[in-house]
Amino acid sequence: MIHIKDLYKSFGNNHVLNGFNLRLYEGENLVVMGKSGSGKSVMIKCLVGLIQPDKGFISVMGKEIKTLDRETLDVLRSDIGFLFQGSALYDSMTVRENLEFPLRRHKRKMGGNTDPEPLVVEALQNVGLADAIDLMPEELSGGMKRRVALARTLILKPKIILYDEPTSGLDPITAKEIIELMRSIQKKYGTSSLIITHDVDCARVISERMVLLVDGINYVEGTFEELNRSTDPKVEAFFKK
Numbered sequence: 001m002i003h004i005k006d007l008y009k010s011f012g013n014n015h016v017l018n019g020f021n022l023r024l025y026e027g028e029n030l031v032v033m034g035k036s037g038s039g040k041s042v043m044i045k046c047l048v049g050l051i052q053p054d055k056g057f058i059s060v061m062g063k064e065i066k067t068l069d070r071e072t073l074d075v076l077r078s079d080i081g082f083l084f085q086g087s088a089l090y091d092s093m094t095v096r097e098n099l100e101f102p103l104r105r106h107k108r109k110m111g112g113n114t115d116p117e118p119l120v121v122e123a124l125q126n127v128g129l130a131d132a133i134d135l136m137p138e139e140l141s142g143g144m145k146r147r148v149a150l151a152r153t154l155i156l157k158p159k160i161i162l163y164d165e166p167t168s169g170l171d172p173i174t175a176k177e178i179i180e181l182m183r184s185i186q187k188k189y190g191t192s193s194l195i196i197t198h199d200v201d202c203a204r205v206i207s208e209r210m211v212l213l214v215d216g217i218n219y220v221e222g223t224f225e226e227l228n229r230s231t232d233p234k235v236e237a238f239f240k241k
């Protein structure tokens with residue numbers, strides 16, 4: 001679903017990615033862990049074409065990102081759900097309007113419906129928030145915002161979901177609920193997920209495979225158990241409680 005090969009990205013003298021590699025296979029939950037500032041968000045933004053890499057190959061569902069014109073990239077992006085770090089809801093729009101927004105941009109995702117209402121309701125039901133449809137973001141708790149953001153991602157029925165720190169800033173119980181939601185979504189829709197997190201509990205529960213991003217490269221890969229057993233200090237640092 002995703003292939004990243006030899007990705008480089010610097011900002012001035014700040015060499016963030018130095019030959020990073022990654023593959024995401026169909027239907028899997030892949031977790032990428034890395035310290036704060038290690039380049040996880042930069043990598044994910046390169047993936048969706050929000051940041052231009054300096055060098056490297058990126059293909060998503062068989063299409064090489066840098067060869068695509070705006071229109072093709074836009075269509076491809078509608079198959080990729082991106083849950084931004086934080087929730088990034090539009091504060092001046094109701095929950096309903098927030099969810100209608102992506103549908104307006106990608107009309108072909110309406111599945112022949114002329115009325116977005118049923119799709120909005122379905123997406124909110126998926127995250128257990130059907131009652132919040134007419135609330136404003138400021139009326140929502142942090143966990144609810146995260147759920148609405150997830151619903152807004154789901155409404156386009158993406159084939160791939162990119163989660164950037166889906167549980168950060170949430171209490172452990174709410175974080176667990178979000179993780180459960182992510183799992184149920186994957187089961188229901190068979191989506192492939194790339195999950196960026198430094199939450200070890202999240203990684204343990206959700207990952208089928210993990211990649212550690214250290215010094216700008218995919219430093220190690222393996223299952224949670226494999227990495228958890230590692231005696232490499234750079235790997236151990238992530239798992240120590």
Ligand SMILES: Nc1ncnc2c1ncn2[C@@H]1O[C@H](COP(=O)(O)OP(=O)(O)OP(=O)(O)O)[C@@H](O)[C@H]1O
Pocket residue numbers: 011014016034035036037038039040041042043085
């Ligand atoms: N648009 C930009 N311009 C300049 N520097 C940037 C830009 N975006 C990111 N950086 C730098 O790239 C590095 C990696 O940032 P990034 O946001 O990818 O970190 P991260 O791994 O996602 O961290 P966190 O876990 O805190 O979210 C940081 O040093 C950051 O300052």
Ligand SMILES: [Mg+2]
Pocket residue numbers: 040041042085164
């Ligand atoms: Mg980040």
